[in-house]
Amino acid sequence: MRVLIAGSSGAIAEAVAKRMRDEGDHVFTLSRAGEPSATHCVADLTKPSSVEQVKAFVEKCGPLDAVFCGTGLLHGGWNMPEKSLSQLSMDWLQQNMLVNVQTHVHLAQAVEAIVKRSAPIKWVSLSAMVGSLEDNGLGGWYSYRMSKAALNMFIRNLSIEWSRKAPGSVVVAQHPGTTDSKLSEPFQAGIAEGKLYTREQTAERLVDVMKALTPEQNGRLLHWDGSVIPF
Numbered sequence: 001m002r003v004l005i006a007g008s009s010g011a012i013a014e015a016v017a018k019r020m021r022d023e024g025d026h027v028f029t030l031s032r033a034g035e036p037s038a039t040h041c042v043a044d045l046t047k048p049s050s051v052e053q054v055k056a057f058v059e060k061c062g063p064l065d066a067v068f069c070g071t072g073l074l075h076g077g078w079n080m081p082e083k084s085l086s087q088l089s090m091d092w093l094q095q096n097m098l099v100n101v102q103t104h105v106h107l108a109q110a111v112e113a114i115v116k117r118s119a120p121i122k123w124v125s126l127s128a129m130v131g132s133l134e135d136n137g138l139g140g141w142y143s144y145r146m147s148k149a150a151l152n153m154f155i156r157n158l159s160i161e162w163s164r165k166a167p168g169s170v171v172v173a174q175h176p177g178t179t180d181s182k183l184s185e186p187f188q189a190g191i192a193e194g195k196l197y198t199r200e201q202t203a204e205r206l207v208d209v210m211k212a213l214t215p216e217q218n219g220r221l222l223h224w225d226g227s228v229i230p231f
């Protein structure tokens with residue numbers, strides 16, 4: 001499989017890239033970090049200018065079978081997920097929208113030209129179960145939940161557009177499961193025994209699901225095992 005993996009300095013995306021290389025796949029990566037090369041694009045997907053830059057990189061990659069977008073944000077600097085309405089600020093909501101939604105939109109805009117009737121594509125955006133309205137029985141985490149819900153709607157729209165443009169394409173959002181990373185680190189104390197997965201475990205599961213994606217799953221939010229999570 002020929003795959004482009006974005007957010008590749010992130011814990012999960014990096015492990016997915018390693019897993020796929022180990023399985024003999026042809027892996028291209030994209031990150032704000034690292035040195036540019038024939039297989040690595042250095043770009044900041046929060047910036048509109050990244051679209052043209054990544055488009056030029058993708059053209060040089062040649063055909064791609066799949067794209068995996070692992071960018072996302074839960075906390076940073078002084079900002080932790082909100083526990084109540086009074087903590088919700090438009091600045092932090094906008095930052096969440098920028099990283100959790102806009103990066104995926106820019107990547108899709110950069111890749112769009114290679115998605116053709118003769119070249120359908122598999123697309124996986126890492127989302128989160130807490131972005132599911134149906135699943136939300138706890139509240140809190142306003143900005144993260146709202147931005148992941150918006151990402152899920154983007155994915156549903158994209159799945160409809162690309163399945164018309166390139167029948168056979170499969171576009172999904174996926175919950176990776178709670179995985180040991182910088183992103184989950186402040187919240188790991190509250191995780192039930194056996195429910196915090198290593199990045200290698202998560203990568204193995206996500207790669208298995210990606211490789212087995214079928215058009216019946218198009219537009220869905222999937223759990224790490226490939227089962228469907230209600231939106």
Ligand SMILES: NC(=O)c1ccc[n+]([C@@H]2O[C@H](COP(=O)([O-])OP(=O)(O)OC[C@H]3O[C@@H](n4cnc5c(N)ncnc54)[C@H](OP(=O)(O)O)[C@@H]3O)[C@@H](O)[C@H]2O)c1
Binds near residue numbers: 009
């Ligand atoms: N870990 C979990 O338990 C968990 C649970 C549910 C959902 N998720 C989702 O899974 C995805 C990956 O999570 P992870 O644990 O691998 O997180 P991570 O290690 O923090 O990686 C996230 C990546 O997103 C990109 N990113 C973060 N902030 C950014 C910014 N301000 N501007 C541009 N890019 C930025 C970076 O990619 P580059 O530095 O390479 O550009 C970063 O490495 C996220 O979407 C997260 O919401 C994770």
